[in-house]
Amino acid sequence: MANMAEGAAGLRSIPELLRRNATEFAGCPAYREKEFGIWQSWTWAETEQEIEALALGLINMGVARGDHIAIIGRNRPYLYWAMVSAQMVGAVPVPLYQDAVAEEMEYVLGHCGARFIIAADQEQVDKVIEIQDDLHQFEHLIYLDPRGMRKYDHTRLHEYSHVQAQGRAAYDELINELNRRRDALTYDDTCVMLYTSGTTGKPKGVVLSNRNIIESAKSASEFDGIRRDDAVLAYLPMAWVGDFIFSIGQGYYTGFCVNCPESAETLRTDLREIAPSYYFAPPRIFETLLTQIMIRMEDAGALKKRMFDYFMAHARAVGPKILDGKPVSAMDRLKYALGEVLVYGPLKNAMGFSKVRVGYTAGEAIGPEIFDFYRALGINLKQLYGQTEASVFITVQPDGEVRSDTVGVPAPGVEIRIGETGEVFYRSPGVFVEYYKNPESTASTKDAEGWVATGDAGFIEEGTGHLRIIDRAKDVGQMADGAMFAPKYVENKLKFYPDILEAVVFGAGRDRCMAFINIDLTAVGNWAERNNIAYASYQELAQHPRVLETIQAHIEEVNASVAQDEMLSGCQIHRFLVLHKELDADDGEMTRTRKVRRNVISDKFADLVTALYDGSDSVYTETEVTYEDGRKGQIKATLVIRDAKVVPVAQKVAAE
Amino acid sequence: MKDTEGYTTADGRQIGGVLMELRNITLRFGGVVAINDISFDIREGEIRAIIGPNGAGKSSMLNIISGFYTPSEGELWYQGAKRPPMKPYEVARMGIARTFQNIALFEGMTVLDNVMTGRLTHMKANVFQQAIWKGFAQDEELANREKVERVIDFLEIQAIRKTPVGRLPYGLKKRVELARALAAEPSILLLDEPMAGMNVEEKEDMSRFILDVNDEFGTTICLIEHDMGVVMDLSDRVVVMDYGKKIGDGTPDEVRGNQDVIDAYLGVPH
Incomplete structure (x- = not known):
């Protein structure tokens, strides 16, 4: 296909898509941001002017082709514009996680050799200033919010609006240069560089070309029929590939409007006001939301509570079938319609999901119970399986074929094969160019024919052609007796309980499985309040005997459910403890996208793991924690270890 | 202290001329003398603190500035003119806003x-x-x-x-x-114990906001506060009161070294 090779005219790069949108959809909204209490909006034509002004300003400041420009901050239109401006002048945008501590930022900024940094506010500027002596290539910083910045030394600091103003002032001199650079962009030029969160080792810079991003955005948009009048809420970290594909890739490809919330705290209100039609979230968000709903229902009046329970039971039974277009009796449909009026509709409205046409969850496996809850309400939530290296899409679930235990069929243009070890490999137009300055990793991940190793173990289901992911290939192991050990499977079952925020299951190479549990402070705190249980700290609550009892009950239920699965019945949890601190990305225990770093945790809490296995009933431990501002402290605690009942599994009699 | 040139603070901020001047203020409630012959000034752009032990007359002082009390004796000069006795709402219109020690919001x-x-x-x-x-x-x-x-x-x-x-x-x-x-949008912002009853984190937040308000809007701030750490960090000049009398006035460092102030806070053997 000629288009595949070069990209049709006007579709070769994001700045070209911008030009097309500014011409074709000139008066349609491109961005909205809630500020000063109202939704401020920018049309595509205005967006192009803003981006052009910044691009001119960047040239004016001396940005050269091929420079890396780091972008740090929460989702704001200005920062999305910064990314496109960078592309327009031939530079490479590198978005960073805004909640990263200074040392983490230092590695990425040093590795990509950013000459220019665009930061959202004083907080981010302070972090850069803290590490600037170690950044040899860093030259200038542009900040967006001038608040508190007046007293700073401005030799290397520039205000965003001033850079734009200077760009506008130099329009006549620089516009030819800008046009030259913009027109020179090819389909194979770098579109963006994203650092993987890395469950192991240092982050790697994934280089994605215009081809990767635009082809992926195009096929995904066509797959789900995403249109110009769709709306999304951009609230996921800008450094995450998902946000880049949705807010920039698909946003520019289809021309839909990207809405940015007012602040992280107002997210729920903003979500409700915007009511996006296309929604994307990692499982964590859905888990948290479900927990909040359950807490609020606990506090609701008796009538409301009974109505909720009654209709939710009905929804769980027939909701997913109705959504999939399967036959459902007229009576059940009528009852579901009544439920829609009384419960589901208002609930969806409160969550901001009234208009969701297509919703995706990805990034990690979602607990089936959580997934089914949203499907039951009539929200078309689907799973997709993706990676930064694939420009997100590897497999997606088509409408009508949604199940919680598969991740769907290969996305358009994606080929999949399963390696001999069970590892999933894929090849697609979205496959990344390389890891920046890391040819060894590139070679070990991507072979000469373009096949990429996912690092996940899975298999293609007979008959349906759906891919099922078992676990991360590294994590799936064997227990001492040779039974399969898949921690994620059990952890997801545990995390369905609102009380449990996070669980880490150990058992590879051992004779029994053990677990660390993190309680959810919101849910358990609310429960404690209703039951008049006084506590002074997270630690104290976590170790409260009644909390431990509750958790134990959950674990025993999970054991019973795990025992049903022939392959995994060995993964029942024999002993557990409730951790004295929340697992946190600042302490390196999780990635910034909130995936558990198993190895780090088992090293860091080695004493606790030992105690679980040596049969002691309590253990004293000291843990170092990092506060948000980078200071460190110690937490000391004595943790109780409890035994959980396991369901005996009949030993399989060998047939031979 | 009649100059209008102002001074430069330790962190390099330029403080303007006198915005408000209190001259020999005395306030009596019947036989009780709440404030006894106190004079000090507030300059444009500065953060001015009033401190003192309980019952020293700090809140009364703030109430005089905000027009809630009329001083028994003495004069109050604002923006170069003597201010006649006024109702609080008239004072508010002149650009003096305040917060209260015990929150007074519409719940x-x-x-x-x-x-x-x-x-x-x-x-x-x-x-x-x-x-x-x-x-x-x-x-x-x-x-x-x-x-x-x-x-x-x-x-x-x-x-x-x-x-x-x-x-x-x-x-x-x-x-x-x-x-x-x-x-x-006041020209003088009066804060009556803005940090009373707060935890450390809330105090840090509030301090940052007070500094930001002063920095961004150039608002002159006059505050009463008990937390000495906060006062010494935030304010440019401090007035110290004890039993209705002024016992100290100056920069935080000057006040800290003042023997009368130390005695008032730590007590002296009688």
Whole structure:
């Protein structure tokens, strides 16, 4: 296909898509941001002017082709514009996680050799200033919010609006240069560089070309029929590939409007006001939301509570079938319609999901119970399986074929094969160019024919052609007796309980499985309040005997459910403890996208793991924690270890 | 101290001339002398603290500045003119806004409505225009709402904009009260124990907001506070009162070394 090779005219790069949108959809909204209490909006034509002004300003400041420009901050239109401006002048945008501590930022900024940094506010500027002596290539910083910045030394600091103003002032001199650079962009030029969160080792810079991003955005948009009048809420970290594909890739490809919330705290209100039609979230968000709903229902009046329970039971039974277009009796449909009026509709409205046409969850496996809850309400939530290296899409679930235990069929243009070890490999137009300055990793991940190793173990289901992911290939192991050990499977079952925020299951190479549990402070705190249980700290609550009892009950239920699965019945949890601190990305225990770093945790809490296995009933431990501002402290605690009942599994009699 | 040139603070801020001057103020309640012959001034752009042990007369002093009390003796000069006895609302119109030691918000109203009341002194529409609404009253409301939204943004209380104040925790109520005072765009902001009863984190937040207000809007701030650490960090000049008398006045360092002040705080053997 000629288009595949070069990209049709006007579709070769994001700045070209911008030009097309500014011409074709000139008066349609491109961005909205809630500020000063109202939704401020920018049309595509205005967006192009803003981006052009910044691009001119960047040239004016001396940005050269091929420079890396780091972008740090929460989702704001200005920062999305910064990314496109960078592309327009031939530079490479590198978005960073805004909640990263200074040392983490230092590695990425040093590795990509950013000459220019665009930061959202004083907080981010302070972090850069803290590490600037170690950044040899860093030259200038542009900040967006001038608040508190007046007293700073401005030799290397520039205000965003001033850079734009200077760009506008130099329009006549620089516009030819800008046009030259913009027109020179090819389909194979770098579109963006994203650092993987890395469950192991240092982050790697994934280089994605215009081809990767635009082809992926195009096929995904066509797959789900995403249109110009769709709306999304951009609230996921800008450094995450998902946000880049949705807010920039698909946003520019289809021309839909990207809405940015007012602040992280107002997210729920903003979500409700915007009511996006296309929604994307990692499982964590859905888990948290479900927990909040359950807490609020606990506090609701008796009538409301009974109505909720009654209709939710009905929804769980027939909701997913109705959504999939399967036959459902007229009576059940009528009852579901009544439920829609009384419960589901208002609930969806409160969550901001009234208009969701297509919703995706990805990034990690979602607990089936959580997934089914949203499907039951009539929200078309689907799973997709993706990676930064694939420009997100590897497999997606088509409408009508949604199940919680598969991740769907290969996305358009994606080929999949399963390696001999069970590892999933894929090849697609979205496959990344390389890891920046890391040819060894590139070679070990991507072979000469373009096949990429996912690092996940899975298999293609007979008959349906759906891919099922078992676990991360590294994590799936064997227990001492040779039974399969898949921690994620059990952890997801545990995390369905609102009380449990996070669980880490150990058992590879051992004779029994053990677990660390993190309680959810919101849910358990609310429960404690209703039951008049006084506590002074997270630690104290976590170790409260009644909390431990509750958790134990959950674990025993999970054991019973795990025992049903022939392959995994060995993964029942024999002993557990409730951790004295929340697992946190600042302490390196999780990635910034909130995936558990198993190895780090088992090293860091080695004493606790030992105690679980040596049969002691309590253990004293000291843990170092990092506060948000980078200071460190110690937490000391004595943790109780409890035994959980396991369901005996009949030993399989060998047939031979 | 009649100069109008001002001075430069330790961190390099330029402080202007005298904005308000209190001359020989005495306040009596019957036979009780709450304030005894006190004089000091407040300069444009500075953060001025009034400290002292309990019952020293600090709040009375603030009440005199805000017009709630009329001094028994002495004069109050504001912006170069002697201020006649005034009602508190008249003082507010002259650009003096305050917060209270024990929060005085409208508990049943939302944060937004509470902060809007801070704009009251800037609203001109009369009752008939309000009734017609379209036109003048509406335009005025919009303009005021915009100012209020900037304050809400500044103090980072967007998430509670529509929440009734009664449901908020103490620390946030204090911040809402500050927002209401700021919405009035005062030239002098009086803060009566802005950090009383707060935990360390809330105090840090509040201190940052006070400094930011002073820095961004150039608002002159006069505050009463008990937390010595906070006072010494925040303020440019400090007045120390004890039993209605002024016993010290100067920069935090000067005040800290003043023997009378040390005696007042630590006590002296009689």
